[in-house]
Amino acid sequence: MGSNKGKVGMAILAVAMLQGCINVSAPDKPIVIELNINIQQEVVYRLAADAGDTIEENADIF
Template identity: 80%
Template sequence: MLGGCISVKAPDKPIVIELNINIKQEVVYRLAADAAQTIDKNAGIF
C-alpha cells in the first residue's frame, strides 16, 4: 500500500462572500398596497 500525507492549509487572504440582496420588489409591493388602501379610504380626494 502506498502511504500518503494530506496537508490542509488555510488561505493567506480571508474568504469574502458578497451578498447582493434585492429588496426593491418587496418594498414597491408594500408601497403599492399601502397606496391602494389610502386611495380607497380617501376616494374623494383623488
C-alpha cells in the first residue's frame, strides 16, 4: 500500500506543477464585429403602405 500512496502523491505533484503554466491575457487590439443588415424590405414595405394610404385618401386625383 505504501507504493500506491507514493504514486498518487507524484501524480498530484505533477498536476500541481502543470497548473502554473497557463497564462491568459487580453488581446492588444479591440475585437471588431461587423454586422451587415439589409433593411431594404422594411423600407419598401413602409413606402408601399404609405402610397396605398395616399391613394385611398386622394382617390379623386388618381
